[in-house]
Amino acid sequence: MISNWVMRCACVSLLATSLVACVTAERRFELREPLPRDTDLRPISIDCEHRGTPKDPHHVACAPKPYVSPLAWDGIDNTVFRPLANLFAVDPAREAVNVDSLDEVVDSAWFTNRLSRRHPSREELLLGACNQEQLLHPEAAAPGSWVIDHGKDNGASLGFRVRVGDSQKYMLKNDDPEQPERATAASAIGAAIYYAVGFNTSCEQVIYFDRSLLNLTAGLTTTGNTGGPKSFDTKMLERVLSEADRRDNLYRMQASAWLPGYLIGPFRYEGTRDDDPNDAIPHEDRRELRGVRVLAAWLNHFDSREENSMDAWIASDPAQPDSSPGFVRHYYLDLSDCFGSEWDWDGISRRLGRSYLFDFGDIGADFITLGIPKRPWERVHREPGFEPFGYFSAREFEPDGWKNEYPNPAFSRATEGDNAWMARILSRFDRADIDALVTLGKFTKPEHAAYLAEVLERRLQRILERYLLALSPLADVHVEQGDHLCATDLARRRGVRAQEAFRYTAEWRAGSRRQLQPVAVADGGSICVSLPRVGVADAVAPVAAARYVVVSIANDASRYPLRAHLYDLGPRGGYRLVGIERNSAP
């Protein structure tokens, strides 16, 4: 009986498969420019509803409702229930949805191509998400000009909010006394890197300030992770300051500028927001949310869960933040766990970035194998003299094996294409960029900055070795002089392999005609291929199949070649690049 039923299913599948196979043909790209920008940045209107506040009980809001992330359920669900349901759903990851014809992520409310379009100047790189007005200058501030108007709720670090001037607000946070200067530096450096890559972040900076700048407002309260509200008074302020790092008489803290807009809570890594019409792509199928796993692995941002993100409703009328029309912008927050944050338990600290907090797979494997294989977290150790960075090193870093605290729906669905996309962006950080970014940490000891830069460089090399060469690392593909297809080999430019390892071949194909073309190689990873003419009459329509050309360029170092799709619009129109593929055989 069972076998009959299975046989029937199999027959139906085979029949359908045969039909499908009959209609399969090469998919051509249309003769169009790549999508310049996603449509989720267009202002939309949200139905208004009564949303009273303590200050205004009759307040009406015309923005999505704030979402409160459930800390415990998020961990339990992503550790147990979601993976279980996904297993039975038999829904393997496909390629991400928001990928344009050039294999890049389209600019959107989530992501803006920055580094991949243009290498920023040193000043831009270090400014990150900050604008000049947001940069704090404590040495020039007047005593009492930083008004403490809120204690810091939740989180592991201590802190408070200050209002500077009329409109700027900052959350000031401490370092962990066990790991001096690490958390504050990680926030500033991490945010600048995330921003340069293309994500929206808050403006983060490390500041040293005098106690006299602070002016505590009376009657403040704060709410911790557990327990009820507590008074944030002078005693509490002194406690916060007593645990802050100090240099001479100045306190060192991290200043996080308040995000613009109406904050509506974190974004989830799965599904969409029901109340945001612009949010139409399931988050787990967004390339930037999948590919960011590679970035998180680089910095060891193991705390990359929904609580460390934020959605903000950006109203067209900034004076009324929760009014319509507007759109939702998505931010990454709090990167203070990067570069080796530790927990109270050494066993956990060793595992961070290497195993989930409760990892059924690792526990089961260790039980079944009787613990015979030695695990990465057993091999790690703190580098003498660099203890603030805990177990953050390149020695045991395995990009494929990197894990955050608990399974992340988007990370779990990342494909080779998503990882390669992020690797291409990261490859554009050169060593000088890393050295510069590390200065944002304002480390007291220069050797700490040097150590961090060296670890980051070596971890990045591991990432590029793994993800940049699986698919073609050719990027910035464009047509020059109408009949030259040029690109930059990011792997060669970044020195992932020795120069002689890169040997280029190119094949031009139009219909059934194929011919090999020489590849001109230049410094900086540049290559160019001269393209022969298709040779069709001018009268032939521009979109005609006869004008369609595919050029495959292999570099002998990566597993797959680049396949560039072009239309030959004749000697006057020249070649037009319309698409790129990186994960197909030639």
Added chain:
Amino acid sequence: MGNLNREPAASRLWRYAHWAAVAGALVFWCRVPPAAAEADKRTLPDYDNRAEEPTSVGDVALWVPRILLSPLYVVSEYVLRRPLGAMIAGAERSGLPSILYDFFVFGPDHEAGIVPIGFIDFGFEPSVGIYAFWDNALVRGHDLRLHATTWGPRWLAAAFADRVHISSDPYDSIALEASGIRRPDYAFYGLGPTTREGDRLRYGADQLGLRLRIDKHLWRTSAFHAHVGLQSVDFRRGGYHGEALLADEIASGAVPAPPGYSSGYTLVEQSLTAALDTRPRAAVSGGSGLHVEAHASHASDLRQTANWLRYGAAASGFLDLNGGGRVVSLSFTALFADPIRHASIPFTELVQLGGFEPMRAFLPGRLIGRSAAVAELAYRWPIWVWLDGAMHFEVGNVFDAHLRDFDPELLRFSGSIGIESRGSPDNALQVLVGLGSETFRSGGKLDSLRLMLGTTHDF
């Protein structure tokens, strides 16, 4: 003839499963948000400027496992995940976890708390209860502990410990402990090495105990332990799921009453244990070294004016294979119980194997005698921050006085594998699956299965 027309049960079951699968598939297809919500969403642009990817062979083939697994998907997603998500997330948003945390863990710096516990040892009644702790109670270095567990009014257990630390090493302490246990499901298989699995009889007992103990670490992990105690034990009929009772078998003359059963006993005990252990103190669950331990205790039964000695020794070697807590150990243990001046020792005070003692694949009470010898090869390895895997392969048995009837043919095998928590022994988690055998003389057939899960309910 009517039977010929009846659909076979298997076929009927399969038909139900088929319809469940179809229903599951329908739910699966419908799991996308409702049409109205979809309609509100923006229309996605054509991101890659080319036609949709055609359906592939793999896409079609996926529907086979998808339909077959759809009932499991429906259960995992709609019966478990979503309702639990709504419930737990809702509770979190209303602040319930914070309230619960403050309810269960309280006091300055959250040094006091209550933790729910449970214990299942198949073959006995399970139990549920609480473990309460209060570190630095009233004064620094003074801890209070309480276990209270039950499985109905016939199964009650409580243990209380008042500990004063005498050094910065948490092991070093003086403690006053009180305990009381009332259980109906104790097992008795007889005395001596040849008892059989099928001989199990049940009895009940009420125990009350009071003990003053001192524990002190010496060189490395060497330790010294001493205690004086008072214990009262009375036996009752008891009962467990209709199994044969010891009281009935005694009344019918089929089984002689084991020593002490009829009268119970009240004993005063003094005990001393000294262990020389070369393993480093810092190695919580690892480290290589040797461990030699000897213990002796004297007990007097105040009801019968009987006295007896219990003593024994164990020698163990530990080899940490790579310094990472993967420890192979080989141990030899000999235990003895001797009456002084022809007194009889209550059967529950004789040497026992099984339970939490060596030969752990056997249930508590399975092996009782005047002496015992056990050789154990064990392996312990880390599987998580707070969990170890553990395997024990043991050969041993109980015997008459001073191993008088020791014969390799009378030995039994005990093999177990499980998970044990690290850290405080006060509330240790254990999961164990074990198989024990008859004596080798009887063929060595594996006839004892032990499944155990839970936290201990004693100190």
